[in-house]
Amino acid sequence: xxxxxxxxxxxxGRIEANHVSIRLGRGSSAFEAVTDASFEVSPGEFVCLLGxxxxxxSTLLGALAGHIKPAAGVLSxxxxxxxDPHPERGIVFQHHTLFPWKNARDNxxxxxxxxxxxxxxxxxxxxxxxxLVGLNGFAGRYPGQLSGGMQQRVEIARVLVNQPxxxxxxxxxxxxxxxxxxxxxxxxxxxxxxxxxxxxxxTHDIDEALLLADRIIxxxxxxxxxxxxxxVPFERPRMTGIIASGEFMRLKQHCLHLLHRDRPxxxxxxxxxxxx
Amino acid sequence: MxxxxxxxxxxxxxxxxxCLILWQIASSLRLNLGIVTFENVPLPVDxxxxxxEFLRSPKFFAHISSSLERVLAxxxxxxxxxxxxxxxxxRSRWLGxxxxxxxxxxxPIPAVAWIPLAVLMFSSSELSMIFITFTGALFPILLxxxxxxxxxxxxxxxxxxxxGSTRTAMLLEVIIxxxxxxxxxxxxxxxGTSWFCLVTAxxxxxxxxxxxxxxxxxxxxxxxxxxxxxxxxxLFGMGSSALLRAAGAAxxxxxxxxxx
Ligand SMILES: Nc1ncnc2c1ncn2[C@@H]1O[C@H](COP(=O)(O)OP(=O)(O)O)[C@@H](O)[C@H]1O
Ligand SMILES: [Mg+2]
Numbered sequence: 001x002x003x004x005x006x007x008x009x010x011x012x013g014r015i016e017a018n019h020v021s022i023r024l025g026r027g028s029s030a031f032e033a034v035t036d037a038s039f040e041v042s043p044g045e046f047v048c049l050l051g052x053x054x055x056x057x058s059t060l061l062g063a064l065a066g067h068i069k070p071a072a073g074v075l076s077x078x079x080x081x082x083x084d085p086h087p088e089r090g091i092v093f094q095h096h097t098l099f100p101w102k103n104a105r106d107n108x109x110x111x112x113x114x115x116x117x118x119x120x121x122x123x124x125x126x127x128x129x130x131x132l133v134g135l136n137g138f139a140g141r142y143p144g145q146l147s148g149g150m151q152q153r154v155e156i157a158r159v160l161v162n163q164p165x166x167x168x169x170x171x172x173x174x175x176x177x178x179x180x181x182x183x184x185x186x187x188x189x190x191x192x193x194x195x196x197x198x199x200x201x202x203t204h205d206i207d208e209a210l211l212l213a214d215r216i217i218x219x220x221x222x223x224x225x226x227x228x229x230x231x232v233p234f235e236r237p238r239m240t241g242i243i244a245s246g247e248f249m250r251l252k253q254h255c256l257h258l259l260h261r262d263r264p265x266x267x268x269x270x271x272x273x274x275x276x
Numbered sequence: 277m278x279x280x281x282x283x284x285x286x287x288x289x290x291x292x293x294x295c296l297i298l299w300q301i302a303s304s305l306r307l308n309l310g311i312v313t314f315e316n317v318p319l320p321v322d323x324x325x326x327x328x329e330f331l332r333s334p335k336f337f338a339h340i341s342s343s344l345e346r347v348l349a350x351x352x353x354x355x356x357x358x359x360x361x362x363x364x365x366x367r368s369r370w371l372g373x374x375x376x377x378x379x380x381x382x383x384p385i386p387a388v389a390w391i392p393l394a395v396l397m398f399s400s401s402e403l404s405m406i407f408i409t410f411t412g413a414l415f416p417i418l419l420x421x422x423x424x425x426x427x428x429x430x431x432x433x434x435x436x437x438x439x440g441s442t443r444t445a446m447l448l449e450v451i452i453x454x455x456x457x458x459x460x461x462x463x464x465x466x467x468g469t470s471w472f473c474l475v476t477a478x479x480x481x482x483x484x485x486x487x488x489x490x491x492x493x494x495x496x497x498x499x500x501x502x503x504x505x506x507x508x509x510x511l512f513g514m515g516s517s518a519l520l521r522a523a524g525a526a527x528x529x530x531x532x533x534x535x536x
Binding site for chain 2: 067091112115144
């Protein structure tokens, strides 16, 4: 930990989205999943994308990661237009994206290996990262031998080891039980305080967004678009106690109101924009 | 735990013993059931003594080794081509489309049906038998590999790309390990079919080999030896598949570990 600089205002990790529209599907079934989205995220900011399922959150995140090309508009990070996937833009999915055939250490070391870092050095750095996410002693375990929460910790370590400009997280704690989820949220905030990476965090959980974010970008479905931005005023470091505060209740009411405008009845097929 | 396993083994040994006893009874009584007759079926005891004699004879090694060589050659080539082609087809939509029609056409032709043409096409009967063995193993290996490659979770591929994976690393560290369980399945099935095809080919075109030995025993009216040949074929087929399965399990520790 000591080798990494302590919190300071990060200089990198600015996201700019300028009138971005993203089309999914081919031929006659093609449709616009995200329509005319514009927003900015400052370096080191923690922003949540909140919206009902099917509103295009994953699509937008996939485009920022470089897996999907926008049909119109420009997405850029630190002034560079996003073209292809790059380790500078680390992405964490909900679950099951660790390499099942690599143990935790080798999963984390994958990015280093791709950069040509020597084996000894890789092991060292990977284990340091695993320590950082609280997985001291689990380096030799395969993902199948780790609990869901531990797997997500490995995911985070695997992305952080590449020293990314930003972290893109697609409902990373969505498959965890409530208690584990709370611990993971605390861990993430802790890591964020230390590294001050820009984080764009997708969720459909209002409490989660309010607990984590500096700012919430609320999206709506049909067509998928950005509806409103809400800044979250709570002081940091945040205690879970804020959930009981009046201000929290007020913001939550407001978000609920925004989300409920999308009629909750029409459930959408659980497709995923990466064709997953 | 051990009791349970012991019980299971006893049950298996018991069923084998019952089969042997029924066989002994049927052939010693020269049972004739009208459509099938045991009149010419040798006694188990005779089979055992024939087997012992065959094991001691110098021909044993010649037969076994020529069969093994053919299987190793045919199966080995099928494994290399099947896995290689399977990886390419699974990864490239263009090549997959391009090769689909000929492969779909060739696939339903049983390897045995290739025997006459193979004998005509290859300069030696040795090569034609290896070719038949190869044909038998190729399709199970190829199809399972393609299926394995196509079923690699796209999110894993997306993650690897985001982590800076090179093209080679994608193949070696993501696609191949991801497809490996299916590839092993293909190899195990392919091993079975290649024995099956080899024995048939040897009966028709061979000069040595277990299949040839079995057929020769029939023409020479050495009836116990027919059964010795059959049992050897069964044992070798089973043994080589088991060997492959064990090798697969040793190479894919994560696969067996998390499925338990
Ligand atoms: N591969 C795909 N092909 C066609 N439509 C898709 C595909 N993936 C997702 N969709 C649709 O695109 C819309 C946006 O999806 P997504 O970005 O996954 O939403 P969210 O992450 O907000 O739940 C949804 O209506 C979804 O059904
Ligand atoms: Mg989603």
